[in-house]
Amino acid sequence: MSIASLYALVGVGLFCIGLHAVIAYDHLLRKILAINVMGSGVFLILIALARRGGIVAPDPVPHAMVITGIVVAVSATALALGLMLKVAAATGRAELGDEGGD
């Protein structure tokens, strides 16, 4: 197995770990971090698969995608963290819970 496919498999592993955590844990910060782990997994896959074997230079397009993806991930995380603080201030705990109130 080449190093590149090893990295790609690790990426798939990270995606799955993150997906598990986002469902399994209640605390919002954990959920937000889990989504970031999923995102890192996808980015790792994109980077790893850009290397198409041998000594050919890696394909730059997935790298451009990853940079765009990171920008999106940063903005999404910022919004999520801000919203989490608001939720914590309004409900007293940083969890979703089932009752929403009105």
Add this chain to the structure above:
Amino acid sequence: MEALLSAIPWGPVLILLPLAAGIVCFVFPSTAKTVGLLTVTLVPLAVAGLGWRLLAHGVYHHAIGGWGAPLGIDLQADGLSLLMLAMTAVVGFGVSLYATGYFKAEKSGRFWPLWLFLLAALNALFLSGDLFNLYVTLEMIGLAAVAMTALEGARGALVGAMRYLLATLVGSLAYLLGVALLYHGYGTVDLGLLAARVTPSPAAWAALGLMSAGLILKTALFPLHFWLPRAHASAPAPVSALLSALVVKGSFYILLRLWLEIFSPMSGGVAGLLGLLGGAAVLWGSSQALRQTRVKLLVAYSTVAQVGYLFLAFPLAAGMGLTAWSAVVYLAVSHALAKAAMFLAAGNLMRFGGHDRIVDLDRVVQRLPLTAGAFALAGVSIMGLPPSGGFNGKWLLLQAAVTQGRWDIVGVVVIGGLLAAGYIFKVLGHTFTQADVPHEPIAVPARMQWAAVLLAGGAILLGFLAPPFLALLAVGNPFAAGGAGS
């Protein structure tokens, strides 16, 4: 004149105009209302310009910056994109008109930038021709929509927005992973090039699964609809209208495109599964709507049901592609108009009585006749009674189902219609009667009532416009690959 119309790059205009206006609204909140209204008036004109171009010259292509497909970003539009853009422009105009009356000064300064960003993102989505661009627009839509859901700042709205944000981010990442696999397998993210290159292979199957799952989560197809009712019901009325009418359609549109252009040769069993989930969504969503005691939650569950109809077409498309897909687009557009009208009417009821408990609605028909009328007209289209866009869509769907002997789907459509009648008349019935606890009504501005009537009237009008609608849809033949003729 004609040369001028051809020279204007309608695609970039449709994206840059709301984007620039959104920035202006954000920087100068005092101008927000004026700039916002001006923009949502100009956007339908730009869509009309693009429509004229499509009819005159066929499918629209625009290479941004002159770079061209594999390296640069291409915008493209065919009949399907045009109808989605027109739906966005019309619903956006109606809701904006409503929002001028709904939001007070401070909230207004926050609503307009977010809504204009959302509009730019939706337009960009419907004009995109490559998978990665679609990912970026999906995220832009998600972020703007979540922020708008939380606009009210109340506890329920914040929790609903948070749940929505988590769901939409997970959905986007699943979609992005699918994009990565397709790019690795076939070396491009351009829809047209992928259509020619994709063959059934493990990578393509994995991508199909991941992208479908992610988009289904964002479209809130049963059983992944858990985030929708709370988020849509707790948002301010104009925002609920935009979310239910347009945002859900954005991710559905991507799924439809993927299906039509890339995955049509390998869709067999998955199409059956999507149809099954769609049927379950119709029955579950409608029966949940029937159980609700609040107008906004009822309308939100009705969206879960109506999304189900869109997926009923997938198993029918193999035999009767054109009819089934036309039914989907018809249902999507008429649902957008009718559901927006319903949420706006629900907002009026809330403003009027200070609550949206169905049993406590107090003589609404006498005191808010326009709002009650708008709710009823929108209900006609949601139930699928003639004449309305909803009826035409269901008729086409039934035609495809009956011809292929899919009586199970026919049954679901009929039962779904009956349940819809049940929950709509549940609300309408209480609008005629006096409540146990009469209350002092609060005046509702006329334009908030007329905006709801305008959109509901649009859903009815769509029932008379079948020939031009289907002719527009045929521009560029978007359903050529999605099934063998009609």
